[in-house]
């Protein structure tokens with residue numbers, strides 16, 4: 001069981017990293033400290049752009065959310081995701097199997113936006129149709145952050161016991177991924193009906209991005225098995241850190257050996273591994289998670305923080321030697337780390353990293369998937385309608401109150417609206433370097449959970465969210481701080 005069973009207690013911010021640790025690092029020829037301003041200022045430049053009032057921005061965000069939602073309900077209702085161009089649907093987990101993923105992901109966003117009728121009909125569909133015992137293999141990581149997290153947030157938003165029961169049944173069917181593992185590091189996939197497991201090469205994000213959902217589930221049900229499974233996985237991974245205090249990126253479920261010992265934080269496939277150390281600590285009041293977060297973050301800052309082109313980036317290194325290893329391209333998925341660093345107590349470095357991504361955004365209509373840190377050239381020119389930049393803006397705005405982060409978020413929103421809006425909703429892009437960004441044909445379900453929620457929370461001042469203490473998961477689910485009214 002979590003040490004502190006109430007998610008509403010012990011929400012103290014983590015102790016900031018010590019100043020000596022934070023500032024004692026200079027790498028790659030340029031002092032990283034030079035990138036850290038003396039004052040807590042400023043987000044994105046966004047020069048020349050106009051900014052509506054918060055009220056007007058909230059109305060715009062709401063309208064665009066509904067545009068995407070109508071695309072889903074009109075063309076893919078009852079299925080996982082909408083293809084808004086072809087107006088077809090997409091099965092996210094397994095062909096021929098639906099979990100109604102987009103509506104599960106949208107539940108707490110619908111609540112926060114006051115869309116109570118849509119929320120009710122989504123809950124009704126889930127109660128009637130969401131089958132957690134389907135004979136198909138699902139990816140543990142995605143099932144936990146999207147489905148379990150979505151059902152839990154939906155339960156917190158509505159009080160419907162059926163959503164908690166569904167989250168619990170689903171989690172029971174996911175548990176074999178942990179309990180069948182000799183090391184405690186979960187298999188990547190599990191068959192929901194048979195409990196058969198597979199996938200022994202486990203990226204760190206997939207191993208441990210579950211303690212927030214499973215900890216909360218243990219708290220709500222009084223059944224400690226979920227939280228215990230998560231903690232065993234964390235212990236198994238972290239006990240295998242190098243003498244430098246670094247972790248690799250992919251590990252073997254059964255042997256516990258590193259398959260890829262390159263430390264790549266905050267990039268995938270490790271990104272949310274670190275996010276959940278802080279998040280689990282904040283949500284559950286677990287001191288061990290907080291301690292691991294601080295230790296591992298200190299090692300990342302020491303060995304991976306690097307100044308490239310006058311900007312803060314994180315290089316990939318061999319976890320054993322600290323020598324540069326692997327590629328240099330940086331993933332947009334890592335942009336969330338600006339917020340995480342700040343939440344973890346290193347506000348200045350978080351702000352610095354946010355400026356890095358703001359500089360990238362200044363070059364493109366929407367952020368590309370990966371960039372070269374030196375030139376900011378897009379390496380992967382696609383855009384998967386990602387939420388990480390808005391997530392970081394939201395976190396930094398909550399911590400600082402600096403309206404610059406709202407402007408940065410609005411710029412992200414406006415770029416998305418101008419380039420990724422189609423008649424049937426919102427879509428991913430094939431190439432952000434060409435005019436119009438060449439539309440693809442998918443609204444990823446996380447768009448309903450994340451992008452629009454961060455924007456809405458920043459501009460709406462909704463009384464349905466506790467801005468002081470609310471805690472969101474990596475998938476944007478509000479796991480603490482929903483105010484029922």
Ligand code: DMJ
Pocket residue numbers: 272333386387388446474475476
């Ligand atoms: C989301 O599913 C989650 O935020 C996850 O942690 C990684 N990023 C995707 C969306 O980009």
